[in-house]
Structure formats: structure tokens, C-alpha cells
Amino acid sequence: MTNPCTNFQKLQDIIAALRSPDGCPWDRKQTAQSFKSYLIEEAHELIEAIDADDPQLIKEELGDMFFQITFLGRLYEEKGLFTIADALGTISEKMIHRHPHVFTEQEVESEEDQRRLWNELKANEKEQKKDATELISNVPKSLPALRRAQRVSERAAHNGFEWKNIDSVFVKLSEEIAEFREAVESKDEQAIEEELGDLLFVLVNLGRLTNTNSEDALLAATEKFIGRFNAVEKKLIKEGRKIRETEPDELVRLWQKTKNQLT
Numbered sequence: 001m002t003n004p005c006t007n008f009q010k011l012q013d014i015i016a017a018l019r020s021p022d023g024c025p026w027d028r029k030q031t032a033q034s035f036k037s038y039l040i041e042e043a044h045e046l047i048e049a050i051d052a053d054d055p056q057l058i059k060e061e062l063g064d065m066f067f068q069i070t071f072l073g074r075l076y077e078e079k080g081l082f083t084i085a086d087a088l089g090t091i092s093e094k095m096i097h098r099h100p101h102v103f104t105e106q107e108v109e110s111e112e113d114q115r116r117l118w119n120e121l122k123a124n125e126k127e128q129k130k131d132a133t134e135l136i137s138n139v140p141k142s143l144p145a146l147r148r149a150q151r152v153s154e155r156a157a158h159n160g161f162e163w164k165n166i167d168s169v170f171v172k173l174s175e176e177i178a179e180f181r182e183a184v185e186s187k188d189e190q191a192i193e194e195e196l197g198d199l200l201f202v203l204v205n206l207g208r209l210t211n212t213n214s215e216d217a218l219l220a221a222t223e224k225f226i227g228r229f230n231a232v233e234k235k236l237i238k239e240g241r242k243i244r245e246t247e248p249d250e251l252v253r254l255w256q257k258t259k260n261q262l263t
Contacts, residue, residue, distance in 0.1 A: 011066065012084070015074045032075050039068045040142070097121060119158040135159050147215040149204040157208070166209050173202050231258045 018027035046061040073084030098121050100106040101114065108114045136155045139148055156162075163169050176199040183191040207214035232254045233243055243251065 008066075008070075011070055012074070015067075015071050019074060019078070027071075030071070030075070032072060035068070035072055035075070039072070042068050116158075144215055146200070146204060146218060147213075149201055150208055150214050153201075153205050153208050163205065163209065166206070169202060169206050169209060173199075173206065176202050228255065228258050228262060231262065 015027075018024045021028075042061065042064045046058070046065055049057040049061045070084055073082075073087060077083045096103045098118055100121075101108045101117070108117060136152050136159075139151045139155065141148070143151065176195065180192070180195040180199050183195040204214045206212075207217060232251065235254060235258070236243060236246060246254075
């Protein structure tokens, strides 16, 4: 088996050559800001490969991610700010510090105790930083909205700001649905947007409390809808019809029939 250090050094050498005066014009003009969109795109491609459970594709997309991260490291190294080795050293020290039950004699009784310990250590680290004045505001804004809402909710809960029980969330959900309906009836666009946001945030909390990832749940629901919609469309096309020319009641009947067939 090839030594991973050898391949990693080879990748660093390739990137150095690409960034050299005689290297690739496109690579030479890249900045950390211009590279952000590529990093996000590659992360999503890796997620899709994982969802497809395709080892060969996962290997390829992991390689692409390594390139993105190593390239970014090179950009900061060129400025004399830090090296990729510094970044690797930082994460190694952080993981050792946050896992005392693995790297020291400290013991944990359960996974829940381990998560509590992790969050306590993480909170202590942030308190030691000069700019760490708030507990939840540093969840990245670039995250997809549902995923960010769930991370904010998780952090708030880990710091004691938690629902009494799941029934209280259902009560809140009923309140938010009523408020959303009122906003819709008022035709106040700003109120509608605000109340819809509140409603979604409560649903995210229900996902968290049932150990369900809201982002993944919505992605799955969207894919399910696409599959059913395509099935209805194909059936109508075979009959020489189009969806937009079909009566709503007929569409509901076809949808329910398709749903039962695909379940």
C-alpha cells in the first residue's frame, strides 16, 4: 500500500508547481475568496457520493476535497501566515484535548456523557478566545438554512436552553401554525415570511429531539416528490395529456394512485 505521506507530499508539490510563475494561469490567479464556491461545490459532490454509497466515487471526491483544502493551505502559506502542517497540528491537538477519555485516564459512562464532556471542553476553548463572547452566533452563516438552524438549536440545548419535553414543542407548533395562518389571511408579506421562519424553526427542533437531521429529511422528501411527480407526468404523456392541462381533482387521484404504487 502506498504511503499516504508520499501521496500527500506529491499533491503539495503539484499545487506548488501550479502556483509557480511558470505554472497554470488559472491556478495562479486564485484567491481564498474565489476558491470558496469550489470548496462548497466539492463538499456537496462528496455528500452525493456518500449518499450513493459508491466507494469508487467517494474515493474520487475525497481526492477532490483534499486538493481544495491543500490548495487553500498553499495560498496562506505563500502569505507567510501558516502552513498546512500547522493546520494539521492544530486539529490533532484539538482532537486529543477533546477526547481525554481516549488519550488520558479519564473515563466516560456513556455516549451522552461523552457528548456533554465534548461540549464542555469546546465551550472552555471558546471562552479562552478573545472574540468568543457568544455561544451560538458563530455557527457558519454559509450553512444551508435548515442545517444551520439545527446546529444553533443543538448548541442552545447543550447550554441548557432546552424544551421541557417534546409535547411542549408540539404545543408550540400548533401556535406557530395558527400565527402563520393569520399572517397569510392578513396578506402581509413580511409577517408571512417571519411566521413561516418561526414555523420551520419549530419543525427543526422536532427533528433534533427525534434524532432526525432536518436537512436530510427535506432532501429525501424532495426526492420522493420528484419521483412521484415524474411518474404522474409519464402516465399522462402516455395518454397524450399534459399536467398543466389536467383537472386538479384528476391530478390528486393520479398522485394518490402513484403514491400507493411507489410506497
